[in-house]
Amino acid sequence: MKVLEMQNIGKSFNDLEVLRDISLEVDHGEVVSIIGPSGSGKSTLLRCATFLEKVDFGKIKYLGKPATMVNDENRAMYVGSSQLAEIKNYFSLVFQNFNLFPHYSVIKNITEAPLSVQHRDKEEVMEDAHKLLRKMGLEAKANAYPYQLSGGQQQRVAIARALAMKPEILFFDEPTSALDPELTAEVLKVIRQLADEKMTMVIVTHEMPFARAVSDRVIFIDGGVIVEQGDPEIVLGNPQQARTRQFLQTYQR
Amino acid sequence: MLGLMGQGMLKTCAIFILTLIGSIPFGMVVCRLRKSSFAPVRYITKFYISVMRGTPLMLQLLVWYFAPYYLFRMNIADWRFPAIIVGFVMNYAAYFAEIYRGGVDSMPVGQYEAAEILGYSKMQTFFKIIMPQVAKRVLPAVTNETITLVKDTSLAFTLAYQELFSVTKQVAATGTSMVPFAVAALFYYVANYVVAFVMEKIEKKLDYYK
Ligand SMILES: Nc1ncnc2c1ncn2[C@@H]1O[C@H](COP(=O)(O)OP(=O)(O)O)[C@@H](O)[C@H]1O
Ligand SMILES: [Mg+2]
Numbered sequence: 001m002k003v004l005e006m007q008n009i010g011k012s013f014n015d016l017e018v019l020r021d022i023s024l025e026v027d028h029g030e031v032v033s034i035i036g037p038s039g040s041g042k043s044t045l046l047r048c049a050t051f052l053e054k055v056d057f058g059k060i061k062y063l064g065k066p067a068t069m070v071n072d073e074n075r076a077m078y079v080g081s082s083q084l085a086e087i088k089n090y091f092s093l094v095f096q097n098f099n100l101f102p103h104y105s106v107i108k109n110i111t112e113a114p115l116s117v118q119h120r121d122k123e124e125v126m127e128d129a130h131k132l133l134r135k136m137g138l139e140a141k142a143n144a145y146p147y148q149l150s151g152g153q154q155q156r157v158a159i160a161r162a163l164a165m166k167p168e169i170l171f172f173d174e175p176t177s178a179l180d181p182e183l184t185a186e187v188l189k190v191i192r193q194l195a196d197e198k199m200t201m202v203i204v205t206h207e208m209p210f211a212r213a214v215s216d217r218v219i220f221i222d223g224g225v226i227v228e229q230g231d232p233e234i235v236l237g238n239p240q241q242a243r244t245r246q247f248l249q250t251y252q253r
Numbered sequence: 254m255l256g257l258m259g260q261g262m263l264k265t266c267a268i269f270i271l272t273l274i275g276s277i278p279f280g281m282v283v284c285r286l287r288k289s290s291f292a293p294v295r296y297i298t299k300f301y302i303s304v305m306r307g308t309p310l311m312l313q314l315l316v317w318y319f320a321p322y323y324l325f326r327m328n329i330a331d332w333r334f335p336a337i338i339v340g341f342v343m344n345y346a347a348y349f350a351e352i353y354r355g356g357v358d359s360m361p362v363g364q365y366e367a368a369e370i371l372g373y374s375k376m377q378t379f380f381k382i383i384m385p386q387v388a389k390r391v392l393p394a395v396t397n398e399t400i401t402l403v404k405d406t407s408l409a410f411t412l413a414y415q416e417l418f419s420v421t422k423q424v425a426a427t428g429t430s431m432v433p434f435a436v437a438a439l440f441y442y443v444a445n446y447v448v449a450f451v452m453e454k455i456e457k458k459l460d461y462y463k
Binding site for chain 1: 361363364366367369370371372373377381382385386389461462463
């Protein structure tokens with residue numbers, strides 16, 4: 001079962017074409033990493049997948065349910081807002097700069113939306129939240145406020161907040177780019193653990209060794225198109241395209 | 254003398270409290286309308302705010318009081334106090350709305366995006382995520398406005414309402430004495446001292462996060 005299907009996506013900001021005919025399908029339990037230079041459209045792709053931006057062209061489906069339909073020219077039309085709201089339950093997004101709610105404690109950051117958006121049972125939500133905190137190694141921080149946490153801790157709370165919604169697929173937009181190296185490691189460890197548990201994930205990252213270790217598939221994007229994709233050992237270890245090789249060279253230390 | 258002035262003080266307090274109770278939440282509604290995605294609502298609200306801020310409150314009070322009579326020939330005998338409250342609330346809501354708007358505009362876009370990803374409705378986002386944070390940001394400006402309100406209550410004398418300022422003028426005139434002025438000044442000063450004290454407490458209370 002495909003969790004996500006994006007077909008022939010096109011997206012422009014005014015005159016600037018940012019995504020060109022991009023297709024991305026993600027299977028249940030699959031971990032896909034997206035790499036590429038700054039400004040190549042990685043964030044835009046995730047923002048389109050999570051409806052923070054609207055695509056101009058192409059189909060988007062989650063679990064077979066269409067979020068957009070297309071006309072003869074492949075121009076996208078979104079389905080009604082109640083259907084979109086239902087589809088929104090299937091995914092969540094972890095931001096580069098966490099975007100925790102500063103006025104909520106850690107536990108409230110995690111439980112507020114399951115309670116007031118999903119209207120789930122309070123006891124069950126609390127129990128889930130504490131389990132998630134344990135998993136993130138943050139049990140002791142349940143009542144702390146975001147400003148009292150390190151960046152790495154904040155990002156782990158943000159991951160817990162996303163997981164608390166029980167999404168089918170989790171998107172990460174450079175989850176460690178705002179972090180120091182030692183804090184990066186603790187966040188990557190958590191994501192790796194999720195991968196081991198077969199969480200379906202799409203991860204935009206510049207951490208090449210991490211992408212290689214954790215991904216089932218790596219996609220290299222440049223200039224708003226997919227240049228190369230496939231097995232991480234090939235894309236990262238023995239890329240077939242000159243542009244991919246060139247890009248990877250800038251990341252070698 | 255003190256009995257009369259005491260009654261005036263009570264009436265002044267009534268204007269002050271009812272205006273705050275009305276205008277602080279109504280200002281939120283006005284702020285929301287001012288930011289509506291439906292252009293006509295936005296323009297009408299903008300016009301309302303500019304009229305409230307661009308004309309004297311004294312004049313507004315006169316209009317609120319006399320309009321029902323001149324427009325609809327209604328009996329306005331019992332309308333004096335309600336007209337004052339409506340006038341004050343409508344005026345202060347406009348100021349509060351603009352203060353809130355400044356706070357809302359200073360919110361990082363990531364807060365909205367996180368809320369959207371979590372499935373919050375626009376309403377929920379505004380009242381659960383944005384407004385509480387805006388409250389903290391705008392508190393100093395709201396304090397200023399509240400202190401101005403304490404003094405502005407005296408404008409109710411325009412409608413011959415027997416609040417402290419009106420009473421003081423009368424008592425001073427009949428008794429040919431400065432004392433009533435001193436008493437009134439002391440009252441306004443103490444009232445504002447209390448306001449500042451309370452607002453400081455609220456600020457401290459919101460200090461639990463950054
Ligand atoms: N809201 C926007 N309005 C206009 N241009 C944008 C907007 N968002 C992104 N862009 C442009 O789209 C291109 C791709 O951006 P982005 O998806 O953020 O790239 P990446 O995440 O790969 O660094 C960039 O040229 C960027 O300037
Ligand atoms: Mg980006």
